Amino acid sequence: xxxxxxxxxxxxxxxxxxxxxxxxxxxxxxxxxxxxxxxxxxxxxxxxxxxxxxxxxxxxxxxxxxxxxxxxxxxxxxxxxxxxxxxxxxxxxxxxxxxxxxxxxxxxxxxxxxxxxxxxxxxxxxxxxxxxxxxxxxxxxxxxxxxxxxxxxxxxxxxxxxxxxxxxxxxxxxxxxxxxxxxxxxxxxxxxxxxxxxxxxxxxxxxxxxxxxxxxxxxxxxxxxxxxxxxxxxxxxxxxxxxxxxxxxxxxxxxxxxxxxxxxxxxxxxxxxxxxxxxxxxxxxxxxxxxxxxxxxxxxxxxxxxxxxxxxxxxxxxxxxxxxxxxxxxxxxxxxxxxxxxxxxxxxxxxxxxxxxxxxxxxxxxxxxxxxxxxxxxxxxxxxxxxxxxxxxxxxxxxxxxxxxxxxxxxxxxxxxxxx
Ligand code: GLC
Numbered sequence: 001x002x003x004x005x006x007x008x009x010x011x012x013x014x015x016x017x018x019x020x021x022x023x024x025x026x027x028x029x030x031x032x033x034x035x036x037x038x039x040x041x042x043x044x045x046x047x048x049x050x051x052x053x054x055x056x057x058x059x060x061x062x063x064x065x066x067x068x069x070x071x072x073x074x075x076x077x078x079x080x081x082x083x084x085x086x087x088x089x090x091x092x093x094x095x096x097x098x099x100x101x102x103x104x105x106x107x108x109x110x111x112x113x114x115x116x117x118x119x120x121x122x123x124x125x126x127x128x129x130x131x132x133x134x135x136x137x138x139x140x141x142x143x144x145x146x147x148x149x150x151x152x153x154x155x156x157x158x159x160x161x162x163x164x165x166x167x168x169x170x171x172x173x174x175x176x177x178x179x180x181x182x183x184x185x186x187x188x189x190x191x192x193x194x195x196x197x198x199x200x201x202x203x204x205x206x207x208x209x210x211x212x213x214x215x216x217x218x219x220x221x222x223x224x225x226x227x228x229x230x231x232x233x234x235x236x237x238x239x240x241x242x243x244x245x246x247x248x249x250x251x252x253x254x255x256x257x258x259x260x261x262x263x264x265x266x267x268x269x270x271x272x273x274x275x276x277x278x279x280x281x282x283x284x285x286x287x288x289x290x291x292x293x294x295x296x297x298x299x300x301x302x303x304x305x306x307x308x309x310x311x312x313x314x315x316x317x318x319x320x321x322x323x324x325x326x327x328x329x330x331x332x333x334x335x336x337x338x339x340x341x342x343x344x345x346x347x348x349x350x351x352x353x354x355x356x357x358x359x360x361x362x363x364x365x366x367x368x369x370x371x372x373x374x375x376x377x378x379x380x381x382x383x384x385x386x387x388x389x390x391x392x393x394x395x396x397x398x399x400x401x402x403x404x405x406x407x408x409x410x411x412x413x414x415x416x417x418x419x420x
Pocket of ligand 1: 034162
């Protein structure tokens with residue numbers, strides 16, 4: 001029997017990371033507002049401070065570009081603790097932002113915050129945020145799927161939110177490790193290098209930033225010139241789920257035309273996502289759009305189509321069995337990379353460790369298929385890891401050790417959501 005999560009301690013993490021309406025992921029390593037972190041964090045705030053939950057979403061949208069893109073970082077206030085800062089991104093927005101996006105959890109969070117709201121002003125608050133979410137989904141479709149295949153692509157591994165996943169290894173190896181910007185890594189000053197990406201990968205990350213910055217962050221030029229273009233499973237699954245929540249919100253705030261547009265995207269993406277299933281491995285896999293091939297990798301992202309209701313029941317059952325097999329090999333689920341894969345590294349960032357946010361989405365997906373044993377096992381693993389180790393950025397699946405940054409906002413948010 002594990003000890004329960006300390007709810008007050010979880011709230012205290014959010015309160016301590018609050019910088020005035022937005023929450024930093026953790027104080028030194030990530031000193032700005034991050035896109036998908038904020039969406040989870042807004043749902044966490046909503047469990048005890050409705051006003052603060054709205055502010056989180058509103059402040060993220062202060063960074064939204066005119067074309068609808070919601071950036072992965074909004075640099076509300078300067079900090080020397082992080083590289084690459086606004087000078088490297090070279091975008092022209094106020095407040096300064098990065099030039100790429102992140103998994104669009106925003107509309108999902110908006111629906112959760114609205115449905116939990118007791119304030120009579122909630123609908124008025126939600127309406128402009130609905131418009132922002134709609135614009136962002138249109139941006140994904142236009143900028144990241146200009147050929148209309150139904151699947152959006154990431155043009156930078158950071159856009160996936162799973163920055164260092166082995167899913168990018170092959171495609172990323174084609175990116176030259178030759179940035180023009182001088183690298184001044186700050187991350188390894190805050191946490192051990194063994195948990196962080198290798199230097200050559202960092203040079204490739206910055207090469208892409210330099211390239212797109214030189215193209216003025218123009219989506220059409222980026223699409224044409226990108227040496228890295230992957231139809232990621234997580235982005236597409238999360239977007240598909242977010243579209244379903246957006247469609248619901250469109251019933252409250254949108255027009256008939258909005259609803260038709262969203263429904264059409266959902267129908268098209270459902271078919272396209274189905275084509276990413278690898279029956280032999282019982283996971284969905286990304287497609288490398290430069291080679292056209294599926295990337296033969298098994299990561300926790302590969303289970304996220306469950307969260308969008310994409311798989312058939314039979315596929316969902318196979319995934320539940322596969323997750324169980326992974327959990328059987330390591331002590332705690334769900335590892336971010338299959339522990340049967342030679343690239344599995346239990347401590348290195350997205351190559352093995354367990355993330356609470358990913359677990360929460362997989363568990364919700366399994367539960368929606370009626371696979372409650374699998375969902376309960378993942379939720380109780382997540383609770384036990386947090387109760388034993390605190391609000392770490394992520395956890396070693398073999399030992400349960402909390403790793404990366406400490407006092408981490410989205411881990412605290414997931415703890416609050418799991419304690420409801
Ligand atoms: C890392 C993660 C990314 C997250 C960010 C802030 O870059 O890979 O998903 O948004 O940290 O927590």
